[in-house]
Amino acid sequence: MPSENFDLVIAGGTLLTLSADMKIIEDATIGIRDGCIALVDAGFRPRAARTIDATGCLVLPGLVNTHTHLPMVCFRGLADDLPLMDWLQHHIFPMEARFVDKEMVNDGALLAMAEMILSGTTTVCDGYFFENQIAEAALSCGLRAVVSQGFADFATPDNPRYEKMMAAADRFAARWLPHAPLITPAFFCHSPYTCSPQTLVNVKAAARGAGILYLTHLLENQSEIDTIEGRYGKKPVQHLYDLGVLDERTIAVHCNWMSPDDIALFADLGVSVSHNPASSMKLAAGIAPVPDMLARGVAVGLGTDGSASNNDLDLFQEMDLAAKIHKVTQLDPTVMSAETVVRMATIEGARVLGLDALIGSVETGKRADLILVDMNQPHLTPLYNPYSHLVYAVRGADVKTSIIDGRIVMENRRLLTIDLAAAMEKVRAIGERIAAEHHQVVSR
């Protein structure tokens, strides 16, 4: 093996493999060939077309963001600290109706992808309108993406005629399935309160037919329970269960108001969960019972949600919040250890997305999604426990180099696949138009 040639070698760092045994390798050697991890060893530098010196860095699997709405970077900080329905109905929805088009989705997504790559994310699961544009943006910059075509029982910016949604979705899945596992299509029913039972069932049938993931927002706010009980005489999880849409290829996003019975059902059925602490805290939506879910074996990954309710896409901050919020609400500092949280941001996030055989840990045979974190920083000195630092002290800006599918997409903080200045300028221009219109809307 040492005499083999590699396309790329990462040598000299401290490797957190995130393998099942959580093996840590000092002075690690990672050999990459054809986008795959072909060698994980220590202490030498094999022949390679390119070698990156990782001395002084932690090397770990790239982070997995299991839920966001990328183009919402265009609304970042437009309206904050408002009641949820006021925020949605008087700020976000009117601005989306006015401004969401292919160009805004493309430009917003590209800036969001730049921000994510710069902060260590290598895989994202997105759900928004014009999802073809998201997929194309991801393909262009080399970000691994699960792109989820959205459904709701009303006309959307990308489907002004509701009855055409399903045919468009089938075309979307067929178009992107050949790009897996870099780009993977999925279907996203917005929620049990915006999708009829028929929509929920039909979309799940289509997802099963295509062999792809099915997502829905679920139990973000307490009020959803009353809404669904009022309509269907049962709680949301029971409603989805009775419709037959819950299985091991279903991801429920938020899950802030899960009962113990709901959690047991998810565990039995293999339903996965995306936990978005920053957004749920900022919107005052609630706190998901994540320690209880993990104790029952439910796969839980981390998500940032869209930038309008966070307001950034930095998974390091999400890790910090995920570790702290459950400690204080349970008054128990032993829940949500740093190791547990790093697993949620990597291998468990991959498991949520059904990609854990391919990514989420640094092991031979997996796709080469890796990040290097520069530990030579005052706020990371001294270093006793790498997991502790990753959760409680590292920030996105400490990520030095990012590799996705064997391709270097950022090196020494410089993006190699996105023109950052151009991406910022385009979103600034969109922001100026939004600001002018928003000013008129709120002053009416």
Add this chain to the structure above:
Amino acid sequence: MPSENFDLVIAGGTLLTLSADMKIIEDATIGIRDGCIALVDAGFRPRAARTIDATGCLVLPGLVNTHTHLPMVCFRGLADDLPLMDWLQHHIFPMEARFVDKEMVNDGALLAMAEMILSGTTTVCDGYFFENQIAEAALSCGLRAVVSQGFADFATPDNPRYEKMMAAADRFAARWLPHAPLITPAFFCHSPYTCSPQTLVNVKAAARGAGILYLTHLLENQSEIDTIEGRYGKKPVQHLYDLGVLDERTIAVHCNWMSPDDIALFADLGVSVSHNPASSMKLAAGIAPVPDMLARGVAVGLGTDGSASNNDLDLFQEMDLAAKIHKVTQLDPTVMSAETVVRMATIEGARVLGLDALIGSVETGKRADLILVDMNQPHLTPLYNPYSHLVYAVRGADVKTSIIDGRIVMENRRLLTIDLAAAMEKVRAIGERIAAEHHQVVSR
């Protein structure tokens, strides 16, 4: 005025004055002379020995950290996710007993000060052992500091003979009072459960005699209520009130378990509060009722607490947490607006420390403590509301330049008063010794 000469001019940025009317000035001109803000205007560049171009930056008062234990950077990440008493008694206290000396305090404080300056803090209120060393470190690097000599009813690393503490404290106050307002001495009684009534009263009398601040940890954990009730037959706030130590020159740190009556008493007496959300969340200590305190007019500032329970000294993260934690626990997104939180990190923090006539806002006549935040970043694009970005999206690493008392201490992310590489190397060496000893202690 435009024809006057200044030592330093900051021109071209968007200035958040944090004045009472929260005035924002575009293309601002700030003239500095003899460490003071001599001019606040807009749109021109007066003659000056030095001009800094702040185009593309937010300019705002430097941040005020109202509570920390600086040398605890040496224990950052040594032990996490443990029950409080296990953490203190089996990890932190034994390591402090073994390693805290003048050199460790000096080296740890200097690295902590580097980290703080790099993340936008210009004033810190510290409490630890060997506080003379902290004051000297602050003086050497130009950081504004309230340095609090600690008291407890047992021998400490800096006072092996308890009965000598008071005399040492008087010398400490006399030594540092001439350095105010850059360095301001204060006295810190550790807590009502580690200080006897006599100690609490004597130290307050000495603080009053010297005309300096008096601090104590208070109501960090719920168990403190039982402890104090068991000893004195009353709750902690009533206990301190009956001892006569609560007044407008007293700062209570944490205050996680304040009753409405406690809050009313603080409001009546003018007692100030240091809120440390990251530490209280990580230690699962509790959540201070900050919105209620603010509604009653209690001055509340932000603090990071020591790095062992945070695990960094970044006040931008503290702002983010302070905004989010109260929203979700009260299920009300309108509490703790971004503006309110930025005020807590600046002018209200200054008010807590009794320094609001001198710092905390950018107004003529105040000392020149200013930071420039580089907004030309993907995660800060677009920009609708500067307060929103400061709280929800800016990170310490976005601070470009810091000025304290008119002196440029960091410029373009480069520290000008601290040898950062040397500071990191010294703490790394301390960390290696601590790690070896800690390994022996925990494996016993």
